[in-house]
Amino acid sequence: MAKKKTLVVVLGPTASGKTDVAIRLAKYFDTEIISADSRQFYREIPIGTAAPTAQQLSKVTHHLVGNLSLNDDYNVSRFEQDVMALLKEKFRVHDLLIMTGGSGLYIDAVCKGIDSLPDPDPLLRKTLQEKWQQQGIEVLQQQLQQLDAEYYEQVDRKNHKRLMRAIEVCLQTGQKYSELRLNKPQKRDFNILKIGLDLPREQLFARINRRTEIMLSNGWLEEARSALPFRHKNALNTVGYKELFAYLDGELTLEEAVDKIKTNTRRYAKRQLTWFKKDKEIHWFSPEDEEIRQFVEEFLVGNP
């Protein structure tokens, strides 16, 4: 019987040191890394997304970094499919693979699966978007109440994105969203070990501030300037770009923009931590902790 394969997931808030830890583990176990970062896919914005550098990429083979263009539309479901295909291929030659990133929803899609739902119809989405902007959220609420009263009861009714998505699914499938959204964890045929990286908040915030400065001195502003033609793409609805675009528009001074970037990055880190805190499968470590490698080895021994 074939040995069971293992996916080690290195996760944590932004700037917690995931990239370095993942590379160290990958080198030690002589394996490859799959990114689970919803913004590092885009090849035009490596600086602002703190993607692995050319030097880091040369040390270990990375997947799903810089594989998309800002023009590409992408979503969690496609990510799940891409990663499952990658795992199938790479587990032929590796017993252990590493996935690292900070996008909780994307990580969960790989670890637990995600329901089979249709991709949004762009035209329908545009219609709903306009409806919301012109007539307000009440119209969306009423529409969802008619289409799917059950989901309407549980949904966050002030969140236009949730309302729109549910309406989309109902209209596109002719079925109720609440009936399609099973939310049932799928069994994977590989072991999963989740390693969480975290630091005392004060230290994490100091790292965020320092990294922001480094990213700027690495040419982030120029990167933002050249991404300007794509500013309305979803990929650029991202911490940092919004603020730098505001500076380029003359709405903020550079100093104000940088301060806002730091603040919004901290807030992003907090949202990530809120997501990860719920997941009781995560084993938490400090990024400098030498015991991470040993912990993985012990897991491998215990889960042959």
Next chain:
RNA sequence: GGUACCAUAGCUCAGUUGGUAGAGCAACGGACUGAAAAUCCGUGUGUCCCUGGUUCAAUUCCAGGUGGUACCA
């Protein structure tokens, strides 16, 4: 040195005709199934500069002090 004005939450400020106070931002907490670095929800954390006076009661009125700002010397 003199005069005027100001001093309230981490920041910018509102307010209390005397009954210990509230907005925005920040902060903190939370939600999350194809836009997720997105989107949305909740929470006020306070020697009301200090000391004294008047008063049943002072953050509020009065006096002095301290600090700041402006103008005059």
